[in-house]
Amino acid sequence: MKIAATYEKDTGNVFQHFGKTQYFKIYEIEDGKILSSEVIDNGGNGHHALPPYLKSLGVEILILGNRGQGAIDAIAASGLKEIPGITGSADEAAALFAKGELKGNFDAKCDHHHGEHHEH
Template sequence: MKIAVTYENGQVFQHFGHTEQFKFYEVEAGKVTASSVVSTNGSGHGALAGFLKAAQVDTLICGGIGGGARTALSEAGIRLFGGVSGDADKAVEALLAGSLAFDPNVKCSHHEESGHTCGEHGCGEHHHHGA
């Protein structure tokens, strides 16, 4: 298993599409065996899913994430745990322990979601900026 966390100064970075670093965690038998911090070299939004897939990541922990990036991750077969904040290492430990608090419906609310699919219609009210 290989987990990626959007990463900045030890914390889970809150905007997937703007993340400049991921911390990768190699996991075997439920324990982290290695970790490394990797620069995205300026890859943004859509390219980040490909970047993670190329790195053989199968699980992503992040803060906010937009609909397009969610779709790209899903198509790449990467499991998403969004809406996570705080210490990156602790988030990975919590995930492995089955106790990570995450939000399955997380969104980046700073930009308009076009054609979003969240499965229920109560989530759109706060996302219309009239732009």
């Protein structure tokens, strides 16, 4: 399975604004382990074109920070599954995902609503 994380090259962290993502880190995952990874650029695409671009690369799951309603709609329309609201190391997030332990925050949006008290 291929997953992608919005990626901040300088820090290795999940980039927090989907629509301004310059890079993605693509991970190949099998049997609960990361087999390989590579950093790619955004292909010159804007936020509405990013989900179909990732889908064309075989990505099934997108790990990201915050996103606006336009991105939410574009991600859903492309058939990608998203795990939003992720902060910190992209590699750690991918490893948690591989083990089935990554939990997203679907309240993570680029607006003034912050669902900090929502827990599962």
